[in-house]
Amino acid sequence: TTTPAPARPDMFLFQAVVFFFQHAIEIYSLHVDCKVTSRFAHTVITSKIVNRANESREATFEVELPKTAFITNFSMSIDGKVYPGIIKEKVSAQKEYDTAVSRGQSAGLVKITDRKLEQFHVSVSVAAASKVTFELMYEELLKRQLGKFELLLKVRPKQLVKHFQIDVHIFEPQGIRFLATDSTFMTNELTEALTKVQTETKAHISFKPTVDQQKINPELDETLLNGDFVVRYDVKRGATAGVIQIVNGYFVHYFAPHEMPVFPKNVIFVIDRSGSMAGRKIEQTRDALLKILQDLRPEDHFSFITFNSKVAEWKSSLLPATAEHVASATGFVQTLSAGGGTDINRALLTAVSVLDKAERLPERSVSMIILLTDGQPTSGESNVEVIQENVQKAVSGKCALFCLGFGFDVSYNFLEKMALSNGGIARRIYENADAALQLQGFYQEVATPILMKIEMQYPENAVERLTKNNFELFFEGSEIVVSGKISKDFLPLQHVGGLTLKEEANVREKEQVFQNQSYIFGNFIERLWAYLTIQQLLEKSVSAQEEEQKALEARALELSLQYSFVTPLTSMVVTKPTGQQQMELANKPTEAGKWGHRITLLKRAVPGGSGIGSSYSNVPRQGATPEAGGKLGDRVNRFVQFAISYVNPPTQIHVSTDEIVLSHNNGSTRLPWTESATSTIQGLRVSVEKERSVTASLSDAVTVKISLVKFPDDFLGLYFLNTDRFSDQVSGVLGQFYSKLRFENNSNINQRADERLLSVSGSEHKMHFVSKQHRSKQNETKVNVFL
Numbered sequence: 001t002t003t004p005a006p007a008r009p010d011m012f013l014f015q016a017v018v019f020f021f022q023h024a025i026e027i028y029s030l031h032v033d034c035k036v037t038s039r040f041a042h043t044v045i046t047s048k049i050v051n052r053a054n055e056s057r058e059a060t061f062e063v064e065l066p067k068t069a070f071i072t073n074f075s076m077s078i079d080g081k082v083y084p085g086i087i088k089e090k091v092s093a094q095k096e097y098d099t100a101v102s103r104g105q106s107a108g109l110v111k112i113t114d115r116k117l118e119q120f121h122v123s124v125s126v127a128a129a130s131k132v133t134f135e136l137m138y139e140e141l142l143k144r145q146l147g148k149f150e151l152l153l154k155v156r157p158k159q160l161v162k163h164f165q166i167d168v169h170i171f172e173p174q175g176i177r178f179l180a181t182d183s184t185f186m187t188n189e190l191t192e193a194l195t196k197v198q199t200e201t202k203a204h205i206s207f208k209p210t211v212d213q214q215k216i217n218p219e220l221d222e223t224l225l226n227g228d229f230v231v232r233y234d235v236k237r238g239a240t241a242g243v244i245q246i247v248n249g250y251f252v253h254y255f256a257p258h259e260m261p262v263f264p265k266n267v268i269f270v271i272d273r274s275g276s277m278a279g280r281k282i283e284q285t286r287d288a289l290l291k292i293l294q295d296l297r298p299e300d301h302f303s304f305i306t307f308n309s310k311v312a313e314w315k316s317s318l319l320p321a322t323a324e325h326v327a328s329a330t331g332f333v334q335t336l337s338a339g340g341g342t343d344i345n346r347a348l349l350t351a352v353s354v355l356d357k358a359e360r361l362p363e364r365s366v367s368m369i370i371l372l373t374d375g376q377p378t379s380g381e382s383n384v385e386v387i388q389e390n391v392q393k394a395v396s397g398k399c400a401l402f403c404l405g406f407g408f409d410v411s412y413n414f415l416e417k418m419a420l421s422n423g424g425i426a427r428r429i430y431e432n433a434d435a436a437l438q439l440q441g442f443y444q445e446v447a448t449p450i451l452m453k454i455e456m457q458y459p460e461n462a463v464e465r466l467t468k469n470n471f472e473l474f475f476e477g478s479e480i481v482v483s484g485k486i487s488k489d490f491l492p493l494q495h496v497g498g499l500t501l502k503e504e505a506n507v508r509e510k511e512q513v514f515q516n517q518s519y520i521f522g523n524f525i526e527r528l529w530a531y532l533t534i535q536q537l538l539e540k541s542v543s544a545q546e547e548e549q550k551a552l553e554a555r556a557l558e559l560s561l562q563y564s565f566v567t568p569l570t571s572m573v574v575t576k577p578t579g580q581q582q583m584e585l586a587n588k589p590t591e592a593g594k595w596g597h598r599i600t601l602l603k604r605a606v607p608g609g610s611g612i613g614s615s616y617s618n619v620p621r622q623g624a625t626p627e628a629g630g631k632l633g634d635r636v637n638r639f640v641q642f643a644i645s646y647v648n649p650p651t652q653i654h655v656s657t658d659e660i661v662l663s664h665n666n667g668s669t670r671l672p673w674t675e676s677a678t679s680t681i682q683g684l685r686v687s688v689e690k691e692r693s694v695t696a697s698l699s700d701a702v703t704v705k706i707s708l709v710k711f712p713d714d715f716l717g718l719y720f721l722n723t724d725r726f727s728d729q730v731s732g733v734l735g736q737f738y739s740k741l742r743f744e745n746n747s748n749i750n751q752r753a754d755e756r757l758l759s760v761s762g763s764e765h766k767m768h769f770v771s772k773q774h775r776s777k778q779n780e781t782k783v784n785v786f787l
Contacts, residue, residue, distance in 0.1 A: 024053075024057065025049055025050065025051045025052065025053065025057050025059055025126065026049065026050050026051075026052055026159070027047060027048070027049050027157055027159060027161050028048055028049070028050055028161065028162045028163065029046070029047070029048035029161070029162065029163040029164075030046070030047050030048075030157055030161050030163070030164050030165075031044075031045070031046045031047075031163070031164075031165050031166075031167075032044075032045050032153065032165070032166045032167070033045075033046075033167045033169075034151065034166075034167065034168045034169065035169045035171075036142070036151070036168070036169065036170045036171070036172075037171045037524050038171065038172060038173060038245050038252065038524075038525075038528075039141060039142045039172075039252075039254070039481070039528075040139065040140075040141050040142070040524050040525075040527070040528045040531075041069075041139065041140050041141075041142055041151075042137070042139050042524070043065075043069075043137065043138055043139075043140075044135065044136070044137050045063055045134075045135070045136045045137075046133065046134070046135045047061055047133070047134045047135075048131065048132070048133050048134075048163075049061075049126070049131065049132045049133075049134070050129075050130070050131045050132075051126040051127065051128055051129060051130055051131075051132075052129070053128055054128050055128055056125050056126060056127050056128060057125070057126055057128075058123050058124070058125055058126070059123065059124055059125075059126045059132050060121070060122070060123040061120075061121070061122050061123075061134040061136075062119060062120065062121045063119070063120045063136055064117040064118070064119045064120075064154065065117065065118060065119075065120060065138050066116060066117065066118075066140055067116060067117065067118050067589075067591070068140055068141075068143065068535075069138040069139065069140035070138060070139055070140070070531060070534075070565035070566055070567055070588070071120065071136065071137070071138045071565075071566040071572060071586060071588075072137045072138055072139055072563075072564050072565060072566070073085065073135070073136070073137040073564065074120075074122075074134075074135065074136045074137070074572060074574060074586065075134075075135050076122070076124060076132060076133070076134055076574075076576075077132065077133040077135075078124070078126070078130065078131075078132050078577060079127075079130050079131065081577075083574070083575050083576060083577065084575075085572040085573065085574045085586065086572065086573045086575075087560075087561065087564050087565070087566055087570050087571070087572050087573075088561075088570065088571060088572075088573055089557060089561065089569070089570060089571075090568075090569055090570055090571045090587065093570075093571035093572075093573050093585055094571065094585070097571075097573065097585050118589055120136060120586065122134070122574060122586075124576055124577070125577075139527065139531060139565075140531070141481070141528055141531050141532055141535075143479075144256065144477065144478050144479035145445060145477070145478065146441070146444055146445055146477050147234070147476070147477030148232065148477075149232060149233050149234055150230060150231070150232050151168060151230065151231040151232075152228055152229070152230050153166060153228070153229040153230075154227070154228055154229075155185070155225045155226065155227060155228075155229050156225070156226050156227075157223060157225055158223065158226075159223060160211050160214050160215065160221055160222075160223050161211075161214070161223075161225075162211060164208065164209060164214065164225070165206070165207065165208045166205075166206070166207040166208075166229065167204070167205070167206050168203075168204070168205040168206075168231050169202075169203070169204050170202065170203040170204075170205075170233060171201060171202050172201055172202075172233075172235045173201055173243075173245060174201075174235040174236050174237060174243050174254075175200050175201055175235060175236035176198060176200070176201060176202075176203055176233055176234075176235060176236070177233075177234045177235055177236045178232070178233055178234045179196070179198055179203050179231075179232070179233040180231075180232050180233070181194065181196065181205060181229075181230065181231050181232075182228075182229075182230040182232070183227065183228060183229045183230065184227035184228045185224050185225060185226055185227035185228075185229075187224060189209075189212075189213045190209055190213055190214075190224065192213070193207055193208050193209035193210070193213050194206070194207050195207075195208075203233065205231055207229065209225070237256060237258065241255070242254055242255035242256070242480075243255075245525065246486065246525065247523060247524065247525040247526070248523050248525070248526060249485055249486055249526075250483065250484070250485050250486070250523070250525040250526040250528075250529050251463075251483065251484060251485075251486050251525065252481065252482070252483045252525050252528055252529070253456065253481070253482045253483070254479055254480070254481055255456065255479065255480040255481075255482075256478070256479040256480070257450065257451070257474075258476070260450040260451070260476075261450065262297070262448045262449065262450055262476065263362075263364060263365055263366045263449045263450065263452065264297070264299040264300055264301070264361075264362040264364075264365040264366070265296075265297075265300045265301070265302075265365065265366050265367075265368060265447070265449065266300070266301045266302075266318055266355065266358065266361050266365055266366070266367040266368070266399075267300065267301070267302050267367075267368050267369075267370060268302070268303050268304070268305060268318070268351045268354060268355065268368075268369050268370070269289065269292075269302070269303075269304050269305070269370050269372070270304075270305045270306075270307065270347050270348060270351050270369060270370065270371045270372070271285060271289070271304060271305070271306045271307070271336070271372050272306075272307060272308075272342060272344075272347075272371075272372055272373035272374055272375065272406070273306045273307065273308050273336055273337065273338045273339070273340075274307075274308040274309075274338060274339070274340050274341055274342040274373075274374075274375060274378075275308070275338055275339050275340055275341075276338075276342075276374050276375045276409060277338040277374050277375075277406070278337075278338035278339065279338075280431075280435075281338075281374055281406055281407070281431070281435075282336060282337065282338045284435040284436040284439070285336065285372065285406075285436075285439070286333055286334060286336055287436040288435075288436040288437075288439035288440050288443075289333045289336075289439075290330060290333055290334070291436070291440050292439070292440060292443045293326050293329055293330055293333070294326070295440075295443065295444070295447060296321035296326060297321060298320070298321055298322065299320070299321075299362060300320070300321040301318040301319060301320050301321065301358070301361055301362075301365075302318060302319065302321055302325075302329070303315050303317070303318050303319060303354060304329065304332065304333070305347055305350055305351050305354070306336065307342070307343055307344070307346070307347035308338070308339060308340030308341055308342065308343070308379070309340040309341035309342075309343055309379040309380075310340070310343070311343060311346045311347045311350050313350065313354065314329070314332050316354075317354065317357065317358060317359070318354065318355070318358045318361065340379075341378045341379035342373065342375045342376065342377055342378045342379055343377065343378075343379040343380035343381075344371075344373060344377045344380075344387060345377060345380050345381035345386075345387045345390060345391075346380050346381070347371075348369065348371065348387075348390075348391050348394075348401075349390060349391070349394055351369045351371075352369070352391070352394040352395055352398075352399070353394075355367050355369070355398065355399055356398070366400070366449040366452065366473065367398065367399035367400070368399055368400045368401070368402060368424070368446065369395075369399055369400070369401050369402070370402045370404065370443070370446075371401065371402065371403045371404065371415075372404045372406060372429075372439070373403075373404075373405065373406065373410060373415075374405070374406035374407050374409060374410060375409050375410060376409070376410065376411050376414070384411060384414040387414075387418070388414070388417055388418050388421065391418055391421075391422065392418075392421050392422060395422045395423075397423070399422075399423075400422065400423040400424040400472060400473060401418065401419055401422035401423065401424040402419060402424040402425060402426075402427075402442075402446060403415035403416070403418055403419040403424065403425075403426040403427075404426070404427050404428075404429050404439065404442060405426065405427070405428050405429065406429045406431070406435070407429070407430075407431045408428075408431075409685075410428075412426065412428060412591055413542075416542055416591075417542050417543045420539065420540075420542050420543045421543040423472045423473070427442055428591055429442075445475060445477075445478070446473075446475055447475075448475055448476035448477070449473050449474070449475055449476075450474060450475065450476050451473070451474035452472065452473055452474075453472065454470070454471040454472075454474055454480065455469065455470050455471075456469040456470075456471075456480065456482045457469075458484070461487065462486065462487060463484045463485065463486060463487065464484060464485050464487060465484050465485045465529070465533075466482065466483075466484040467481075467482055467483045467484060467529065467532050467533055467536055468482070468536050469482050481532065483525070483528060483529040483532050483533075484529065485529070527563060530559050530562070530563040530565070531563075531565070533556075533559060534556045534559050534560055534565060534567055537552045537553070537555055537556040537559075538552075538553075538556050538567070538568060538569075540552055541553050541556070553569060556569055557569040557570065566586055566587075566588050567588050568587075568588045568589075568590050570588070571585045571586060571587050572585065572586035573585060574586060630642045630643075630716075630718070638713070638715035638716075639715060639716045639717070639718065640656060640657050640714070640715055640716060641654070641655065641656045641657075641716070642654075642655045642656075642706055642716060642718060643655070644696060644704060646684060646698070649664065649684050650664065651663065651664045651684055652664075653686060653694075653696055655694055655706050655716065656716075657673075657708065657714040657715065657716060658673070659671065659672050659673060660672075660673070660686070660688060660694050662686060671686075671688050671694075673688070673690070673691050673708055674690065674691065684696065684697075684698050685697045685698070691708060691710070692707065692708060693705055693706060693707040693708065694706050694708075695721075697721075702720050702721070702723060703720070703721035704718070704719075704720060704721075705718075705719040705720075705721055706718055706719070707719065
């Protein structure tokens with residue numbers, strides 16, 4: 001039962017909970033209970049801790065869960081008193097947080113830790129001899145990728161646990177075709193703690209090692225439990241129009257045809273070879289492309305376009321993937337080198353042009369462009385909105401565009417919107433040792449198209465609240481999922497996509513399948529429908545126009561609150577006992593904007609006045625922005641120090657009139673004002689312009705610029721650039737103006753040519769145009785402003 005199954009093209013993939021704890025007090029019980037019912041997973045993690053010290057100690061609860069999961073509940077129970085997490089609209093929760101906690105403390109209980117996981121983290125002070133119980137729940141619809149369904153638990157308690165147990169319950173009415181377990185830390189002794197019971201449709205896997213079994217050896221109180229615990233399975237399926245399941249009036253329809261012929265592909269690889277790709281990135285790209293070339297089918301057609309400031313075509317047309325052409329391409333890939341700028345616009349337009357001019361392609365084939373870039377457009381057209389418009393107009397539905405963003409210097413928002421607008425998807429490639437494998441893995445996902453233009457048809461009077469039911473492409477090893485509410489006793493089904501399949505489902509018969517099943521958790525199909533609807537609304541909003549985007553996000557927010565999901569539009573407020581930091585927020589990070597930051601300006605008292613605090617807190621539309629403190633000089637009412645704190649990467653930037661200090665991972669770098677310099681930390685770019693300014697920029701976030709003014713006394717000025725990246729959720733003394741400020745012409749009132757109307761927080765003010773002139777020994781500056 002512990003032998004890993006070989007890689008197969010017809011299994012599911014599920015990345016589940018990963019957990020570990022970092023504290024000196026005792027975890028006496030740890031239980032992970034996962035119920036998977038018809039692809040929908042409900043996981044509860046319960047940790048019980050006791051402080052055996054003679055003084056208060058901090059207890060920390062950390063859980064790594066899938067990025068695609070939604071947290072549904074969290075609570076702490078301390079000496080019998082429960083402190084629940086409350087899910088609220090993000091804007092409302094942020095305001096409550098700002099009111100409740102001291103300025104300068106950052107929020108953020110959840111952060112992205114790698115390409116599949118995000119970490120939930122909370123700490124609480126525990127009195128001597130007291131006990132704490134942490135409980136976290138989350139839900140996720142399992143997505144089939146490369147035919148794999150995989151439940152992965154990273155087990156890291158970091159101490160021996162008296163009562164340690166993992167339970168995985170699986171109920172699949174279709175029947176379980178395959179089930180296996182594997183572990184990186186399993187020993188003969190630990191194997192005895194593993195049990196697996198399987199029937200036609202159910203499975204229960206339990207791992208319950210004793211303290212002695214957990215030990216590295218009998219003489220040491222160190223744990224073996226440090227690594228991966230994996231469960232893999234697949235379901236049975238036949239040549240039908242799919243499988244439909246119904247509970248309490250809601251249905252879910254799964255469609256995954258197999259053993260069908262694969263369409264030939266016409267694929268163009270558009271590869272960034274700009275200067276930022278030099279070194280490890282270009283080496284990993286070469287390695288991945290060499291493997292991908294070997295996976296091309298003889299009936300496929302392919303080509304390469306590489307770009308930096310210039311765009312180069314490997315060949316002037318697409319070539320069939322014969323052994324000769326693959327060998328020639330292999331030689332070309334081995335010569336790839338990096339240098340220069342980044343002209344994404346011209347590279348993609350060239351790729352579309354090559355596809356348009358291609359001749360003698362198979363009649364029924366799938367055309368696709370796969371873009372790999374690690375930066376933002378710096379050469380040619382650099383306006384991302386113009387590029388998106390140009391590409392969409394050129395593609396015009398003729399091919400699918402897949403965008404891979406290498407690392408964190410890319411504008412993921414830009415790539416995601418461009419891909420979703422052109423029938424593809426975006427994916428971030430993490431700069432790890434396995435980056436080449438990530439690239440190969442993505443290609444394998446899209447390498448075997450077997451259906452095009454799929455439409456799942458249901459009579460209008462039979463269903464309502466239907467999720468997405470039209471799909472451009474279907475790849476072998478994946479699965480189409482449609483859900484909705486039923487209004488009839490019979491549900492006719494039909495699929496159109498090169499073939500037509502019809503079927504009819506009896507609602508009452510289908511509902512009987514789930515009656516009296518102990519594995520069922522509530523109205524799980526209704527919750528599955530809500531989960532899927534929210535995911536699709538958020539995805540659709542990425543490429544929508546502003547008005548439609550607001551409507552989509554409003555509907556997603558409504559469902560998030562109704563079904564208690566922590567999504568990018570909601571937050572969980574976690575309240576702590578009196579005497580500790582009273583409140584923290586659990587926000588859902590996104591791939592497009594994983595960073596959170598707050599800026600707080602702490603103003604020193606000046607003679608004859610009182611000290612005040614002002615702050616800005618931003619949660620951008622796809623993520624969040626820094627935390628900064630400011631200090632005034634003693635003699636003048638001007639700032640002489642700023643401190644900017646980024647949540648991810650965990651970095652602090654301390655700016656004074658003397659120097660700039662970057663702090664990261666317990667180390668620091670000093671940058672003097674006397675010379676220009678640039679430092680990049682995990683995508684955070686800090687640039688110093690000699691004796692003028694320092695700029696901190698992060699992909700998809702607002703850029704912070706601090707200028708150094710040398711006369712009459714040295715002081716600092718704070719500026720925000722590309723403020724269009726602020727979302728409506730921006731708040732704080734400064735942030736409120738970016739949320740509510742409008743500066744516009746008003747045709748409905750008598751307005752002079754030198755007037756504008758300024759609207760701030762509902763209050764309107766007339767502004768007058770004036771010209772101001774500044775002279776110094778070095779230069780003269782003329783500025784036109786409204787006052």
